[in-house]
Amino acid sequence: MTLTAPPRLTHPLDPEDEAALRRIVRDVEDGFNRNDPALLSAHIAEDAVIGTARGTWATGRAAIDEANQAVLTGFLRDATAYYEFSDAVALAPDVAVAQKRAWSTRDAADAGEPPEMIALYVFVRRDGRWWIARRQNTLVA
Template sequence: MTAPRIEDNSLDHTADVEAIRQVIADVEKGFNDNDADLLVEHFAENGSAVSVNGRQLDGRDMMLEVSRAALAGPLRDERARYRLADVVFVRPDVAVAHKHAWATDAAGEPVDVGHAMSALYVLTKEGERWWVVARQNTLVPGS
């Protein structure tokens, strides 16, 4: 038996990709501005995230609580640049997106911290809005 290729090519997803790109931009801005509310704004109420250290955060309230503590504490002076690397629509209302991230200084210039990050997002469209239902962060060692 051959595995199926699960991808929705029935629609023009140009506007959807731009909307998902904006979600990633808001997450970046929330991180860089130490704004936990914006960081989790696009997560569904029952969304789930796994941090780079493997901690599973279930529910938007938990993500907000942990984000507030991290952005006020160990991540307070950290900055990053995010890039939407890839989006695959498995259904018209479900997307899998990959985000790449690099550490930057306050001016947005890259800094070498010995790693970058890759994140996998699962998003679903409710009405005209895309919501993150899951995110998995993974540190990528420097080369």
């Protein structure tokens, strides 16, 4: 068996695409901080799958909307978040992934505290715009 170098599977994003993905994550942050479930879900595809803050899966836009409403009126109603977007790359011309780190406040991030959560987003471009197809939030112990 001959060993070969593994393929390079990611490519830099076009600056306009990266800016669009950053705006989407900023809308998610703003939706959370404003307790606005419509903004929180605005960029989620109809067939998306989201790992929720409760450690469950929400599949499809209706279930995701319901989960967002539940957390914004329930146990995270008074919570705030500050997100740092990073590591956005293209996997294919219309598929991208990105990561975010999250803290309860910007002050916590600026103070150098470790993130309280990390997340992986999978975006798909359809009809000229980007959509969240998958998102997995992971709380940091």
